[in-house]
Amino acid sequence: MKSNNDNEIFRLRVQSIENVAEDVIELVLVDELGNTLPKWEAGAHVDIILDDALVRQYSLMGDTNQRHQYKIAVLKEPASRGGSKRIHQLSLGDEIGVRGPRNQFNLIPAPSYLFIAGGIGITPILPMIKVAESQGADWSLAYGGRRRESMAYAEKLVAKYGERVRLYPFDELGHIPLQSEMSSNGNGALTYCCGPEPLLQAVEDLAADWPDGLLHLERFAPKEIIIDTPDKPVEVYLAQSDITLQVPADRSILDVITEAGIDVMVSCQEGTCGTCETFVLEGIPDHRDSVLTKSEQEAGKTMLVCVSRALSDRLVLDL
Known part of the structure; x- marks a missing residue:
């Protein structure tokens, strides 16, 4: 859940830009005055605000104890909607807006981990590996990509950690052999996976029978949601604001709340970044x-108001 200062936007300067793989650049962002930046933990991401209508989320990398810079890596997507293309056009000294950090991909302390990364999904995994190392945990990484040249930090990881890192360039070895990689999870290792949707779906399918809490995923795009019933109107009461709103079937809860003048922090509006997560005081979210x-989701204590709706006729939200 987001913290109280998550809504603050601060300006950071591009201190360095480095090509770290085919179509992937690493950026180091610093405060012009050398101010300390908000603390973050492995798995966290920030919003990069390029203009009012262009906000993208990128995982933080590097040392979580380094409070004077943020480091991100950005893949130039062929089908970019504008975000990655704009970032790849940045120059040294340029300033960009940053908001966060937030963490929906927390690394839970454990004696052992299995990390699975696909492509640019390696970025949130990198600080997790550092934390696992510092805690003396047993861990391994299965890392896949289109080709070696496209796999950021791959050779550095192998050079530093040896056999604990297994690389699977698709043009050489095909897909990550998830069956064999995940079959070794009988020791109860926590599994963290980030990458494209086909990889995440395959991992979810193989872990369907695992105990709850062993598998942790982070998505770049919304997964396919099967909707069994038609959307229906819902009454939403905002407890802090003492406002009752009627949300019609063809509009989102977020849209109606925003139209009423209530400030809700948003970003992706696709249900993937967690920015608009809101406490539910009464009612059953869909x-x-x-x-x-x-x-x-089964607990129903929070919901993402950008995409989720209600199974009950009324919701009471902590807004």
Whole structure:
């Protein structure tokens, strides 16, 4: 869940730009005055605000104890909607807006981990490996990509960690052999996976029978949501604002709340970043997000108001 200062936007300067793989650049962002930046933990991401209508989320990398810079890596997507293309056009000294950090992909302390990364999905995994190392945990990484040249930090990881890192360039070895990689998880290692949707779906399918809490995923795009019933109107009461709103079937809860003048922090509006996660005080949400775990959705204590609706006729939200 977001913290109280998550809504603050601050300006950071591009201190360095480095090509770290085919179509992938690493950027180091610093405060012009050398101010300390908000603390973050492995798995966290920030919003990069390029203009009012162009906000993208990128995972933080590097040392979580380094409070004077943020480091991100950005893949130039062929089908970019504008975000990655704009970032690849940045120059040294340029300033950009940053908001966060937030963390929906927390690394839970454990004696052992299996990390699975596909392509640019390696970025949130990198600080997790550092934390696992510092805690003396047993861990391994299965890392796939289109080709070696496209796999950021791959050779550095192998050079530093040896056999604990297994690389699977698709043009050489095909897909990550998930069956064999995940079959070794009988020791109860926590599994963290980030990458394209086909990889995440395959991992979810193989882990369908695992105990709750062993698998943790982070998505770049919303997963397919099967909607069994037609959307229906819902009454939404905002407890802090003492406002009752009627949300018609053809509009989102977020849209109606925003139209009423209530400030809700938003970013992706696709149910993947977790920015608009809101506490539910009463009622039953109809979860349609790609962030909350199955147990979190079943508990119904929070919801993402950008995409989710209601199974009950009324919701009471902590807004």
